[in-house]
Amino acid sequence: MPPLDQAALADAQAATAVLVRQGKVAEPVGAMVIPAQRGGVLFAVGGRDGELYVNGRALTQGWADHLRTMVPELASDIIRLQAMRAEWLDAPPEDRTLALAGGCTDSNCLTPH
Template identity: 65%
Template structure:
């Protein structure tokens, strides 16, 4: 039988202090339900619903940038972080989360061969992005993230005005809904981009030209930044 890993007492004490700080800052209520997931290497992911309804992880708001950092720090729980990220986007809170305890998820699936790129859709999306460059809204199309699907493509780029543009348009709720309908196999990536835009909107406008550099998409076939 596999040996149960030692309880990470020191890490739990550290995270407990982070939650105390979150309560003092008014991010969450004292005694709020908190789920704990442990990895065999002693890492801990704890998640709760904050006062605003936003999910908190280890005492911090589960923003896209923080989620990326957690996936890098806790590879065993990378999929768990994404699960809660998707829950947050859907307004489901902690619903469906596994029981507290040691969580050993299977490794991510092997990278699949890239699907054939719809060259016509890619050309249209690039042309729309170049139009943003000409309008002065985007500095350079080279920083765009390209994500292909079986039905088309997403080309996402950060603007000099702090906006996030996808296929030539600001990623408003209406445009995001249209993209999810048109590209159902990339719906989760659209949701992730929406969450990133929401995070940007919380801060003063800033040049976001390089904000998507190195950012991961959930589709294993993401072409990355072009």
């Protein structure tokens, strides 16, 4: 497992804290943390509105493309998260705050609780 980029993780957690203050995410419990080999991190958390937020923003196509430029070695993880978001958006919105807890079997993912 690659070492965790603590600065990138702190930035992603701070962006998620903004979502908590906005009421979009109950709390960052159940977040999925995916570290990159060369630095950087994806910090995904489900929202109260059924959205999937990664590094503080809804995982739209534009944001996913930007994330791929920031952490290109995690492109397959971004694709997997986009598929998860699409699945969530096909269902009625519900609180997805804990949806990622325990849901990842990838050995590169860390799932804090």
